[in-house]
Structure formats: C-alpha cells, structure tokens
Amino acid sequence: MEFNEKQIDILLAAERLFATKGFDGTSVRDIAQEANVNVAMINYYFGSKDKLLDTFFEWRVPDFMINVDELSLVGSALDKVDVMVDRYVKSMNSHRKLYRVIAIESTLKQRMLISEAFKKLKIHNLEVIASIINSGIAEGVFKTGNDPILIHSMMMGTFMNFQMNQVFLQEQLGIADDDGYGQYIETTLTEFIQKTIKALLTYEK
Amino acid sequence: MEFNEKQIDILLAAERLFATKGFDGTSVRDIAQEANVNVAMINYYFGSKDKLLDTFFEWRVPDFMINVDELSLVGSALDKVDVMVDRYVKSMNSHRKLYRVIAIESTLKQRMLISEAFKKLKIHNLEVIASIINSGIAEGVFKTGNDPILIHSMMMGTFMNFQMNQVFLQEQLGIADDDGYGQYIETTLTEFIQKTIKALLTYEK
DNA sequence: AGCAAAGTTAAACAAACGTTTAATTTAAAC
DNA sequence: GTTTAAATTAAACGTTTGTTTAACTTTGCT
Incomplete structure (x- = not known):
C-alpha cells in the first residue's frame, strides 16, 4: 500500500494527536487542522x-x-541479551508515539x-527470546525454568511504564527536557x- | 467526602465503563444507563x-x-521483598479497573x-522500596547501586503490561477465563x- | 484544445454529545 | 397538614461529532 504526500501528512498528524489525546479524544477536524487539509479529505x-x-x-x-535476526552472529548468550534489549529499546524509543497509540487503543x-x-x-519476538534462553542454557550460563513470556512482559512493561508516566518520572529523575528523557531511556534504562x-536468568533457585 | 447509594452506583458504573471504553469513549448517557439513573442525575x-x-x-x-508499613516486622531483606511484591500485586489485582483507568487517563x-x-x-512507595534495599545492603545480602525508581517501574510496568494485554497473554498462556488470569497474576506473576x-539486588556487577 | 478522472472545497447533514431547564415527585421538618 | 428542600424526570438546549453533498479546480491523456 502506497500513500501520497497528503495522505502521509494526515497519517502523521493522526499519530501525533492519537498519541497525546487518544483516538476518541481526537476529532477529524483536529486531524484536518493539524495536517493542514480540508476535513473532507x-x-x-x-x-x-x-x-x-x-x-x-x-x-x-x-x-x-524489531529486527533481532542477526542476534545469532554475536557470541555468548549474555551478549545476546544485551544486543536484544538494546535493539528493542532503541526501536521502541524511536517510535514512541506509535507505541503510545498501540498501548492506549x-x-x-x-x-x-x-x-x-x-x-x-x-x-x-517471543521465539527469539526463547532461543536466547536456550542457547544460554546450552552454554551452562543460564538456569532453566524461565518463561519467555514473563521476560518479554517485564521488558515491554518496564519500557512502557516509562512512556506512560513520563511527567512523573522525568521530575523524579531530575531530567530537564524530552531529549534528556530519551537519552536516559537509551542508556540507563537499557542497562537496567x-x-x-541477566540477573534473572543466572539466579540460583 | 461521603456518597449516597445512588452516587456510588454512578461512580461504580463510570469505573466499569472508563476501564473498558476510556473516558472519552464513554458518554454520560452510557453511564446513566449502566447505573440505572436519569442522565441529569x-x-x-x-x-x-x-x-x-x-x-x-x-x-x-x-x-x-498500598499498605507496606508492617514490612518492618518481617525478618530478612529477602523476605521483605517477597512481602512487598505480594502486597503490591494483590492490591493492584483487586483494583484492576481502577488501575486501568489511571493508566489510560x-x-x-x-x-x-x-x-x-x-x-x-x-x-x-518509592521510599519503602529504598528502605528495603538499604536494609538488605546492611545485611550484606544486597549489592549497592540499584535505583528504587527503576525497580518500582519494573514492578508496576510488568503488572500493568498484564492488565493492558490480557487478551493476548491469556491466549498465549492457555488460560481459560478471567478468574484463571487473576489467579495466574497472584501466583506465577507474583513469584516472577x-x-x-531478588536476582537483581543480589546480582554481581 | 477537449475531456474524463482525480483532487479539493465550503456547506450542509443527521446523530450524538454534555448540559440545562422546568415540571413533578418524594422526603423531612414543624 | 402544610411547608420547604431535595430528588427525579422527560424534554429541550446549543455544540460538536463523523460524514456526505454538490460545486469547483486541477491534473493527465488523446
């Protein structure tokens, strides 16, 4: 499916508004104005x-x-975890608005x-996580009995929590602006x- | 502030609808019908x-x-973590609708x-987590350098992810009904x- | 140049929205 | 029993909603 310039203007305007006001909170006239087009368009x-x-x-x-297919290229299972999380967070962070819309709607x-x-x-994505866990178990580094669904939920949930509570967290963390918040997510939150x-997968008992 | 029976009917009806359709997606006529009262009320x-x-x-x-004041009563820092998480999840799970409304709005x-x-x-709540971490460090069980904000975000985010993606997760986990899902949250998710x-706070490096 | 299709517009549409009104019923106080 | 306030109702209010219309302009093709 291909879109012309005006259609993309509308889609981008809709994304901006849906992410901040929600679908039901946004009128077609809002979108038209934001995209600088006539309502009927x-x-x-x-x-x-x-x-x-x-x-x-x-x-x-x-x-x-989220492209994680090249994960097999990197060495140890511990490194794979790092690469996977980094890809996930970077991808989600560069499409914050999309993820907000998905989360809400x-x-x-x-x-x-x-x-x-x-x-x-x-x-x-769940299968990718499962394969990383299994390779770690094969290496003897990871323990058994960890559900990929729970790990995936933890990763997504922690990130989304940062998206949904930005105002509170930005204040608590003493971050000045939106750029700084994005940087925090790509560094400190990613490392966390x-x-x-890694702690969970190597944890005894 | 005290409410009569009819006011509570309205508040409960509003909660039910806001949690499923959102504030903007719910009309006052919807609420009135759900609460069996006249719109003007x-x-x-x-x-x-x-x-x-x-x-x-x-x-x-x-x-x-979330009442976590009695946490000081229990013994080891590891046990305190268990009690805190249990309280948190039980409290949030018993007020699922409220947490959905808060999350969305x-x-x-x-x-x-x-x-x-x-x-x-x-x-x-952040202060409670901080005190648990500190007591664990004093015991020599927990490592230093863990931010309570990140741990709190992880806990809340993981739980909320289960609230916001119930349809998908319930299917993936092979859970039949809503009650089963609630039970899963109070057992398996809590333990996770x-x-x-605990793994994070005891993790080397 | 002429024509058909696509694009664009302001205006109008009915339906739904949150809110208010005015009339009526219920309850409480004396 | 009468009076006064609170509760309740159906109807109407003016806006805003998503959508459609009909007229007009632009574009691309022969």
Whole structure:
C-alpha cells in the first residue's frame, strides 16, 4: 500500500494527536487542522475515522517489527541479551508515539483489525527470546525454568511504564527536557533491563 | 467526602465503563444507563462529566494506597521483598479497573486534578522500596547501586503490561477465563516479580 | 484544445454529545 | 397538614461529532 504526500501528512498528524489525546479524544477536524487539509479529505482518502486508525496501524506495522535476526552472529548468550534489549529499546524509543497509540487503543478497542499482524510479530519476538534462553542454557550460563513470556512482559512493561508516566518520572529523575528523557531511556534504562534479565536468568533457585 | 447509594452506583458504573471504553469513549448517557439513573442525575450530583472523573479518582485514592508499613516486622531483606511484591500485586489485582483507568487517563489528561495525591503515594512507595534495599545492603545480602525508581517501574510496568494485554497473554498462556488470569497474576506473576527483584539486588556487577 | 478522472472545497447533514431547564415527585421538618 | 428542600424526570438546549453533498479546480491523456 502506497500513500501520497497528503495522505502521509494526515497519517502523521493522526499519530501525533492519537498519541497525546487518544483516538476518541481526537476529532477529524483536529486531524484536518493539524495536517493542514480540508476535513473532507480524510473521508475521501481513508473512508472513515475508524478506517483511518486501521490504515494507520497497517502503515506502521513495519516499524513495530524489531529486527533481532542477526542476534545469532554475536557470541555468548549474555551478549545476546544485551544486543536484544538494546535493539528493542532503541526501536521502541524511536517510535514512541506509535507505541503510545498501540498501548492506549489496543486496550480500548477490543477488536482491532490489525491486531493479528501485531500478534504475529509479538510471537516471533517471543521465539527469539526463547532461543536466547536456550542457547544460554546450552552454554551452562543460564538456569532453566524461565518463561519467555514473563521476560518479554517485564521488558515491554518496564519500557512502557516509562512512556506512560513520563511527567512523573522525568521530575523524579531530575531530567530537564524530552531529549534528556530519551537519552536516559537509551542508556540507563537499557542497562537496567539488560542487567535485570541477566540477573534473572543466572539466579540460583 | 461521603456518597449516597445512588452516587456510588454512578461512580461504580463510570469505573466499569472508563476501564473498558476510556473516558472519552464513554458518554454520560452510557453511564446513566449502566447505573440505572436519569442522565441529569450525573450533572446534578457531580456537576459535570469532567468533575465526575475528578471525584472518581478522589473517591478511589484510598484504594490506590498500598499498605507496606508492617514490612518492618518481617525478618530478612529477602523476605521483605517477597512481602512487598505480594502486597503490591494483590492490591493492584483487586483494583484492576481502577488501575486501568489511571493508566489510560493519566497519560491522556495532561493535568489531572487528583494527580498530586497519586504522586504523594507513589513517592511514599518509592521510599519503602529504598528502605528495603538499604536494609538488605546492611545485611550484606544486597549489592549497592540499584535505583528504587527503576525497580518500582519494573514492578508496576510488568503488572500493568498484564492488565493492558490480557487478551493476548491469556491466549498465549492457555488460560481459560478471567478468574484463571487473576489467579495466574497472584501466583506465577507474583513469584516472577519477587524472583526478578531478588536476582537483581543480589546480582554481581 | 477537449475531456474524463482525480483532487479539493465550503456547506450542509443527521446523530450524538454534555448540559440545562422546568415540571413533578418524594422526603423531612414543624 | 402544610411547608420547604431535595430528588427525579422527560424534554429541550446549543455544540460538536463523523460524514456526505454538490460545486469547483486541477491534473493527465488523446
């Protein structure tokens, strides 16, 4: 599916507004104004407000994918954890708005048209984590009995918590601006998640 | 602040709807129907839809508080972690709807009237975690250099991730119904978070 | 140049929104 | 029993909502 310049303007405007005000809190006139287009253009190009959301998710699916296939290249299982977490956080952090929209709307809209595509990607990501755990067990470094689903939930949840509570956390951490917050996520938070997963996978009992 | 039976009906109906459809996705007529009252009663008792949300949060503040004061009674720092996590998860799990509403609306509404109260409680909870870490360091069991904010974010984020992605996770974990999901959270997920924090705090380097 | 399709616009549409009104019923006080 | 306040109702209020219309402009093709 390809979009012209004006359609992309609308999609980007919608993303900005959905991420800050939510889908239901955003009117098509808001989107039209933000994108500098006539209100009717949205229905002309996308059919309806609901279909715009569907199309938006469809459009962003590639950005939701996290490329961890080269993980097999790096050496030890401990290093694999570091690389995986780094890729995850960098990818999510560079698409903060998308992840905010997904987080908010996927909980509200019980049946998203596009959720199947996201599901597949999630399942693939779970398999990557499982393979890292198994390679670590084979190396004799990781303990057995750790569920990839729980580790994935911990990683995603910790990151998303930083997205959803930015105002509170930014103040608590004494960070001045949004850029500084993004930097904190890519350094300190990344290291924390890496350390947590490695600690968990090597923990006795 | 005290409420009569009809006001509580409205607050409970609002909670149910806000948790599933969000504030903007819920109309006052929806709430009135869910609570079996006339539409005008909502404005009569609460002034406006916005003030209803404020009042709802105010009403639920006590349920947002997590009682961890008796933590000092239990023995080792490792046990304190177990007790704290257990209290946290049990409290959050018994007020799932409230936590969903907070999670969704606190990100959208940039300035909630009640957010100061929640902030205070969060800060208090952070102090409890800090004291547990310090007692563990004094015992010689925990390593230094762990930020309570990050541990708190991990715990909350992991739990919230289970709230926000219930459909996906319930299917992946092969859990039949909502009760089973709640049970999983109170057993397996609780143990996972406990283990993760203890692993992290005792992790070398 | 002429024509058909695509793009663009302001205006209008009905429906839903939050809120208010005015009339009526219920409850409490004297 | 009468009076006064609180509770409750159906109806209407003016806006805003998502969407459509119909007229107009631009574009691309022969």
